[in-house]
Amino acid sequence: MKAGEYLNARVSRQGECAPSLLAQTGRGERRTIHPPAGPRLASWQERLAKETMSAKLGETVVISDLARACRLSMSYFVRAFTNTVGIAPYTWFIGQRIVLAQTLLAQSHSPLAEIALECGFVDQSHFTNTFVRRVGATPLQWRREAWGERSLPRRPCSK
Numbered sequence: 001m002k003a004g005e006y007l008n009a010r011v012s013r014q015g016e017c018a019p020s021l022l023a024q025t026g027r028g029e030r031r032t033i034h035p036p037a038g039p040r041l042a043s044w045q046e047r048l049a050k051e052t053m054s055a056k057l058g059e060t061v062v063i064s065d066l067a068r069a070c071r072l073s074m075s076y077f078v079r080a081f082t083n084t085v086g087i088a089p090y091t092w093f094i095g096q097r098i099v100l101a102q103t104l105l106a107q108s109h110s111p112l113a114e115i116a117l118e119c120g121f122v123d124q125s126h127f128t129n130t131f132v133r134r135v136g137a138t139p140l141q142w143r144r145e146a147w148g149e150r151s152l153p154r155r156p157c158s159k
Contacts, residue, residue, distance in 0.1 A: 039080040045070040046084055049077075053093045057100050058120040063089055098134050101127065105139055106146040112139050 041049070049066050066089065067077035081089045101119045104110060110118075116127030131139050 038083045039076060041070065041077075041080045041084040045072070046081070049081060049089065050092075053089070054096055056120075057093075057097050058118055060120070061093055094130065095134070097121070098131060101131065101139065102135075102142065102146070105143040115139070 048069055052066060052069065053061055063078065064074045067074040070077055072080065078089060081092075085092055087095070097119045101115055104115045104118065108115075112127070113124040116122075116124045119127065121127035121130065128138055131137075131142070135142055137145070
């Protein structure tokens, strides 16, 4: 028995879906085809998950609650969200917090600690560390860049 015949006989014994993993190339060779990308969220589930997370940027979001709202198990929800959006739900959520922080930094004179709390970070240090990892600059550096020629107001000195 040739190697190709052995492979065909073995694949046919493994079940009905296994033969679809092999494809014929133009030269009579066989190659494997990548399996399907995996579970994906329906459009209503993706919309619900993103809207729920966006509405709670300043709060704690529990992934199992999102999964339950989408009528999925937590592990299936995380896999399906990742396959649909391209990043994990928590990563997407933190990214949205950073976007909100950038908006607040560019449009307000609020102190960094206040912006950190408004965006759901535990404290300014946590906010700064996450911001630097995501954006590549500290919030203050980013704010100065965003304000450009407009000068940032200085805090009044108190004695």
